[in-house]
Each structure stands twice: as C-alpha cells, then as structure tokens.
Amino acid sequence: MCARSRARRRLRVGTAEPAPTILLAHGAAPGCAAILPEMRLSQLFFTTLRDDPSDAEMPSHRLLVRAGYVRQLGSGIYSLLPLGFRVTQRVEQVIREEMDRIGSQEMEMPVVHPAEVWKESGRYFKIGPELVRFKDRAERDMVLAMTHEEVVALLLRDIVRSYRQLPMMVYHFQTKFRDEPRARGGLIRVREFVMKDAYSCDRDDAGLDRSYRLQYEAYERIFRRLGLNAIAVGADVGIMGGTGAHEFMVINDFGEDTLVLCDACGYADNQQIAVVGKPEPAPEAILPVEDVETPGATTIDALARYLDVPRSRTAKAAFFMAGDGRFVVAIVRGDYDVNETKLVNTIKARGGLRPATVEEITARGMEAGYGSPIGARDAVVVVDELAARSPNLVAGANRVGWHVRNVNVPRDYAPDHVAEITSAREGDPCPRCGGPVKLRQGIEVGNIFKLGTDFSVAFGSTYLGEDGQAHPIVMGSYGIGLGRNVACIVEAHHDEKGIVWPDEVAPYAAHLVTISGARDPRVAEVADRLHQVAADAGREILYDDRDESPGVKLTDAELLGMPWIVTISPRSLAAGGAELTRRATGARSTVPIEQLEGWLRDGFEVRAPA
RNA sequence: CGGGGUGUGGCGUAGUUGGUAACGCACGUGCUUUGGGAGCACGAGAUCGUGGGUUCGAGUCCCACCACCCCGACCA
Incomplete structure (x- = not known):
C-alpha cells in the first residue's frame, strides 16, 4: 500500500484546476497522454451482480459488492477494485486537504515494526492477540502496527530538541492490521484497513488543547464534505491514560456503539462514559436482615416476580475476572445494568474484564444466581453509588434457593469501591438539562484523543523549554478509517436502485x-x-x-x-x-x-x- | 472463545428413500433485437469446502477439521 502512488494520482473530477500530466505507473514517457482504460466501462476491471451476495446484510456491503467496488478476500480483508479505490482516494483527498489546512504535515511510517518498540511503550504486553506478532528470518520479534504512537514518539526523541520546534502535527495514511476477534458488516469492521492517523506534539496542555480543537474543527469539515452527519460524543479514554477524547459517530442501526443523546440540549456521550441523573431513593428505616426462600429465582426478573417487589428494590451482582487476576463483584440496583467500561476504570483493571466462571464464583464463597458480596472472599467489591444508598434491598444469600431481605451498605458488607458503574438507560434524565435522553446505535467514523505524556515519557521524548529544562512533549492522536467512511457514505446515500454518491466523493x-x-x-x-x-x-x-x-x-x-x-x-x-x-x-x-x-x-x- | 447458520460452475440457488449433478443470471460463438436487467440456437465451465469412515455405490449418512456469515464475548 503506497501512499505516494495514491497521492500522485489525485483525482480532478469536477474541479476547476488545470489538467496535470498523468504519469503511468509502469514508466510511460513523461508528457505522453495517459490512457485511462477504466474510463470505459467496456475496459473497466469490474462486474455488477444482479443478486445480492448471500453473506451481505448491511446496505453498504450489499451495494459495494454488487456494484463492483470491493471484493472480499477473507474475513475482514477486502480488495478495493478500481471504482472502490477511486472513492477511497476521493475520501483520502478530502481528509488530506483538511489536514493540510490546519498545518498538519503528511509523512509515512512503516507497517511492520520491531517488537522492541512496542515493548518499550509497554503495549506489547498490554494488548492481547489483536496485535499480530511474528518473527522475521533472524528470529527477531516483529509486530504489525495497529497505530503509530510509538514511532512518532521515537521520531520526536530523535528530532525535537527545542521548544522552538513545537507545536507540530504530522499525519499519514497507512494500512493497519488489527486481528479483531470478529469482523463484521462488510467494510464497517475489518481487520486490515487504511487509516488516517495524525499526531499532535505540543509543549504543554494548553498547546494540546489548541491542537485538539484544530483537529476537532477539521473533522467537522471533513465529515460535512463527505456527506456524513457525524456527531461528536464524549468517549472513554481507557486505562492507557489520556485526558480527553471524542468519537465522531454516525447514527446507524448496525452500529456497534451505543450513544446517549439529548435532543433538548444537544448532550451526547458514548454510553461507556455517560453519567445520567438517577432518582434519589426515598429515605426509610433500616430494617434487620431476613432470609427468604426463593426457589429457582436466579434472575432479577424472576426474583422480583417471586417476591412481588419492584426490580429497584433488588441488588444485582455481576462477577468478573480482571486481566490482572483480581476477582471482581459489581453490585448495581436490579433496575440498572453494570457498565463494564466504568467498572474497568474504577478498579483500573489492566487487561480488562471477562465474565467469571461458575467455578471461580463458588471458589470465593458465592453462588451464581443467588450471589452477593455477603461472605465473599478474595474479591474486589464495587458497589454502584445508587445501590449503596438504596435501603433494604433484596440480595443474594450465596445459598441456592435463598435470598436476603433488607441488605444495606455498609452494615451488611464492606465495599472496596463505591462508584457510578451503571449504564444510562433510554429516558433517563440528561445530565445537562434533565430532559429524557435517548439511546441510539452509532458507527465510529473518527476519533480524537488527548494522549498526554505517556508515550513521550516512556520514550524520553523531551524538548528543552525556555526555562532550560527538559519537558515531555504533550501528544494527541487523531484517527479516521477510510474504508469505514466509504461504507458509511453509502449507508447514508443510497436508494433502492443503488448508490447515490455525493459530488465530493463520487469516483x-x-x-x-x-x-x-x-x-x-x-x-x-x-x-x-x-x-x-x-x-x-x-x-x-x-x-x-x-x-x-x-x-x-x-x-x-x-x-x-x-x-x-x-x-x-x-x-x-x-x-x-x-x-x-x-x-x-x-x-x-x-x-x-x-x-x-x-x-x-x-x-x-x-x-x-x- | 461460547451460541446459531451456511459451504454445490463467476453470482444466486435446486438436488427426493444413497444410484454418478440441475436451474436462473453471468460467460463464448452466430443470427435477430435496441429507452428500463431482450430473443433463438449452439457451446464452455463443478474432483459438490477438506480429510477420513459406512456402503456394491455418498452432494446426500457418520466422524474430524477448515472457511465464511449472524448473535454474544472482545474492540489501547
């Protein structure tokens, strides 16, 4: 994948610039008129299909395959046929123009990295099988790049000496490979894809804020030009650190993220981080605990029905194993769901969480289906703040067929953390204006991320300030996946007859x-x-x-x-x-x-x- | 990784109680046709995902594996 050859053949359709000479890739004499066989459909490398491919569900997937723009090679791996390649170039060109406009410099960084680079940042050990690792002929550990923070940090260490060289932004279009557990949705979630990733490098947080703002505004222009109605939502910064992030989302029923939106005031966050209002429980006298037999009531619904109490009067227990080996019990009220992202962030769980097995639960003195932290051993107990101040809940007795009435925190068990760990629900009060929020599915078409100094500290990427002291460079990273954007454009611009390209990106x-x-x-x-x-x-x-x-x-x-x-x-x-x-x-x-x-x-x- | 599903010419599919692969589209040649996926004729193209087993005989039954799709897990 060569960005230079892509750049050389920038498209000129519908623009007013003069016709440049086009050089043929295989060495035709300069100045010789280009032959463009793909302009004639009789010569174009493509075919249309009368029937939908059987494995395509999303309109964009169906249409891009049927119209001869893309072809699948393997799960999450696609070839771009000439038409698909041209669209992608058009999208790339829009992004390039907007990156150039904010002073970001185009470059190109490698796809294959020595593993040492990723070991130095620590991501080699933090990231799971999604990062493809292999050995070269000399048995050296190598990786396929998922992003390029490490390389940028290394380059900064080599090149930047003085505050006079900052701020600085670079970007490139480059192939990424992420061994996703599951590709899906045609071009929406693939394993190999070209991404624009930009990196900002600033002296301090105020500089980062400015760079971030520039990227934010560039993204708004980019998606407008691409014909995408993208909205910026607040996003999780993950345990990698970082001080702020937005995802640009397109509403789509096939989307993998859930967005929490407020029509009244424009509030928008990813459900992963959205904190909405919760009703204050009515005060009542704390009652003594009381065992109650609940045969077969292993779910909140069954429990509430059996005891004839609202779900809000129950405590839901969820069990997880953290990647760092800790066992976690999360307690939320029965009328809410546990938000794993918030839970991970609360306990700073390296390697994330996975559901615990029945054996792991019983080994710690608890009983799946009738579980609670009462009598739990070797477990990190995290209680949602609302559950913690809701009196007299029904909780599990850790005995098959039994629950306990009137459980109260901290009288009956001691939480290690009390934190907001629930997911926002449809209709919950907007945190900004109090109006009811709505939940929508969305596809992430771009993201912007305040990295901070994690990478520059790890790599010793510093500059000498006016004070004569070394300071870590403050970084930001900004990504846009090209193929996913092409697919989203088709999602937004098609009818029953086929694709309807916006002028700006039409091949x-x-x-x-x-x-x-x-x-x-x-x-x-x-x-x-x-x-x-x-x-x-x-x-x-x-x-x-x-x-x-x-x-x-x-x-x-x-x-x-x-x-x-x-x-x-x-x-x-x-x-x-x-x-x-x-x-x-x-x-x-x-x-x-x-x-x-x-x-x-x-x-x-x-x-x-x- | 768990659950579900599908693998048969390029694409979409059919294939009965097990008997040597069929149809539509696309493709080639010829003639006719030409403003909304044309007609006729002839033709080429499939070791039925792979391996093993049962059987006189397997696309079909059994076992294992592989690939792909969907749901979930996962997605710095």
Whole structure:
C-alpha cells in the first residue's frame, strides 16, 4: 500500500484546476497522454451482480459488492477494485486537504515494526492477540502496527530538541492490521484497513488543547464534505491514560456503539462514559436482615416476580475476572445494568474484564444466581453509588434457593469501591438539562484523543523549554478509517436502485451512457467526442460504451451511483442533445451537446441543470 | 472463545428413500433485437469446502477439521 502512488494520482473530477500530466505507473514517457482504460466501462476491471451476495446484510456491503467496488478476500480483508479505490482516494483527498489546512504535515511510517518498540511503550504486553506478532528470518520479534504512537514518539526523541520546534502535527495514511476477534458488516469492521492517523506534539496542555480543537474543527469539515452527519460524543479514554477524547459517530442501526443523546440540549456521550441523573431513593428505616426462600429465582426478573417487589428494590451482582487476576463483584440496583467500561476504570483493571466462571464464583464463597458480596472472599467489591444508598434491598444469600431481605451498605458488607458503574438507560434524565435522553446505535467514523505524556515519557521524548529544562512533549492522536467512511457514505446515500454518491466523493463526476450506440453511428460519434473533451480537460467521466441493452446500462448506471447520468440516444439527439439526469433526485433535462461540452471542458456546473 | 447458520460452475440457488449433478443470471460463438436487467440456437465451465469412515455405490449418512456469515464475548 503506497501512499505516494495514491497521492500522485489525485483525482480532478469536477474541479476547476488545470489538467496535470498523468504519469503511468509502469514508466510511460513523461508528457505522453495517459490512457485511462477504466474510463470505459467496456475496459473497466469490474462486474455488477444482479443478486445480492448471500453473506451481505448491511446496505453498504450489499451495494459495494454488487456494484463492483470491493471484493472480499477473507474475513475482514477486502480488495478495493478500481471504482472502490477511486472513492477511497476521493475520501483520502478530502481528509488530506483538511489536514493540510490546519498545518498538519503528511509523512509515512512503516507497517511492520520491531517488537522492541512496542515493548518499550509497554503495549506489547498490554494488548492481547489483536496485535499480530511474528518473527522475521533472524528470529527477531516483529509486530504489525495497529497505530503509530510509538514511532512518532521515537521520531520526536530523535528530532525535537527545542521548544522552538513545537507545536507540530504530522499525519499519514497507512494500512493497519488489527486481528479483531470478529469482523463484521462488510467494510464497517475489518481487520486490515487504511487509516488516517495524525499526531499532535505540543509543549504543554494548553498547546494540546489548541491542537485538539484544530483537529476537532477539521473533522467537522471533513465529515460535512463527505456527506456524513457525524456527531461528536464524549468517549472513554481507557486505562492507557489520556485526558480527553471524542468519537465522531454516525447514527446507524448496525452500529456497534451505543450513544446517549439529548435532543433538548444537544448532550451526547458514548454510553461507556455517560453519567445520567438517577432518582434519589426515598429515605426509610433500616430494617434487620431476613432470609427468604426463593426457589429457582436466579434472575432479577424472576426474583422480583417471586417476591412481588419492584426490580429497584433488588441488588444485582455481576462477577468478573480482571486481566490482572483480581476477582471482581459489581453490585448495581436490579433496575440498572453494570457498565463494564466504568467498572474497568474504577478498579483500573489492566487487561480488562471477562465474565467469571461458575467455578471461580463458588471458589470465593458465592453462588451464581443467588450471589452477593455477603461472605465473599478474595474479591474486589464495587458497589454502584445508587445501590449503596438504596435501603433494604433484596440480595443474594450465596445459598441456592435463598435470598436476603433488607441488605444495606455498609452494615451488611464492606465495599472496596463505591462508584457510578451503571449504564444510562433510554429516558433517563440528561445530565445537562434533565430532559429524557435517548439511546441510539452509532458507527465510529473518527476519533480524537488527548494522549498526554505517556508515550513521550516512556520514550524520553523531551524538548528543552525556555526555562532550560527538559519537558515531555504533550501528544494527541487523531484517527479516521477510510474504508469505514466509504461504507458509511453509502449507508447514508443510497436508494433502492443503488448508490447515490455525493459530488465530493463520487469516483467519477458523470456517467455517460449510450443507447443504440452500435446501431446509430451518430450516437457513438457524439459520445466519443464528449468523452474525448472530458479526457482532454483532465476530467474523468465514466463512459459506458458497452454494447448492452438499454435496460442493463441504465440499471448499472443507477447501481454505480455517479451524481450525473448523461444519456445519448437517437431519441435524445432528436430532442436536441443529451439527456441529463441527477442521480439523487431523478430530475431530467435535455441539454444541447455544445453546452455539455462546455461543462466537461470547464468543470461540471452542478447547480445549473436539473 | 461460547451460541446459531451456511459451504454445490463467476453470482444466486435446486438436488427426493444413497444410484454418478440441475436451474436462473453471468460467460463464448452466430443470427435477430435496441429507452428500463431482450430473443433463438449452439457451446464452455463443478474432483459438490477438506480429510477420513459406512456402503456394491455418498452432494446426500457418520466422524474430524477448515472457511465464511449472524448473535454474544472482545474492540489501547
């Protein structure tokens, strides 16, 4: 994957810049007119499919495969066919322009890293099998890069000496490999993908705030230009540290993240970190504990039904094993769910959490289905603050078939932590304005992250300040996955007939279709001339010169989704020119050939017709 | 990693109680056709995911494995 070759072939469709000379990759003489076979559908390396591929569910997946933009090679591994590659380049170019605009410098860093680099930051040991490790021929440990914080930190250590060299931002487009446990959704969650990752390098937190703000604003411009309605939500910073993060999310039912949103005031957070309002429990006298037989009541629902109490009068226990070997009991009220992200952050669980097994639970004196921290051994007990101040709850007795009434903290058991560890629910009070929040699924199309000094401290990446002292460089990192953005654009811009590319990212500005071209020489003649005019002007349009029936060609044009469809036929010529169709609206008009030629020569005037 | 599902020409599928693979689309050739996935004729293309087993005989039954999809776990 070579960013340079991608950059060299920046697209010029629909722009007003002059046609540059295009160099052929295999060494054609400079200045020689480029042959672009992919402009002719008869030569384009692609095929359309009449049927949906059986393994595709999301519209973007179905359409991108059916229209010949991408092909799957393995689970979460895709080839970009020429059309898909062009779209990706268009997306890349939008991002590049906005990165350049905020003064970020494009570079390129390697995909394969010596493992020592990742050992030095500690991530080699913290990250699980998602990080691909292998040995080279000399038995050296190597990794496939998931991101490039380490490399940037190393470069900073080598290059930056003085505060005068800061602030500084760099970015690159590079292939990442993450051995995800499960790829899904076509291009939405893949294992190999190209990502724009940018890194800001500042003298201090105030500088980081400025860089972060610049990236934030650039992201808003990028997603607007890409035709994506992305909203920024507050996000988890993880246990890696970091002082703030936002994820840019597109609402989508197939999304993997849950967002907590408030229509009234615009509040938006990832459910992982959202803290919403909770009703204060009514005060009541603390009652003595009392065993109660509850045969078969192993779930909160069953328990509440059996005892005929609301779920809010019960305590729910969830058991986890932390990656660092600690056993964790989390207690929330029965009407809430445990939020694992908050739990991880509360106990600073290295390596995350996984559900505990029944054996692990009983080994610590508890009983799955009838569990509570009462009598627990060797366990970290974390109680949700609301559960902690809710009086007289029904909790497990750690005995099969029995619960305990009137359990109260701290009388009946001692928590190691009392913290807010529940997930926000639909309709809960907005933390900002108190209105009801709503929950929506979202796809993360970009993220921005205040890294702080973790990496620069680990690598000794310091600069000499005005005070003559060494200070760690304050870093930020900012990612956008290209393929996922392409998929999200299709998710947002398609209809029952196919893709409807926004002008900014369409692989070609226009799709020229001939009807009866083989039979009527005038049709082919006019179309060939239009195509040539466009090519001479450096404006690449797609030319369907295939000898196919009108139905096939028009259907394919709609499936492929170029913003403008230009139809030349004996009928259109008789009507005075070409038929111009706006793909998004279906609006049609007849345009004289000379006028079309002018548009193709001088740039497509997207507002004038239709 | 747990649960569910699917593997049969390029794509989508059929295949009965086990008897030597069928259909649509796509593809090639010829003729006809040409504004909404054309028609006719001829043709090419499949060791039925892999390995083993049962059987006179396996796409079909049994076992193991692999791949892919979906749900969950997971996702600095």
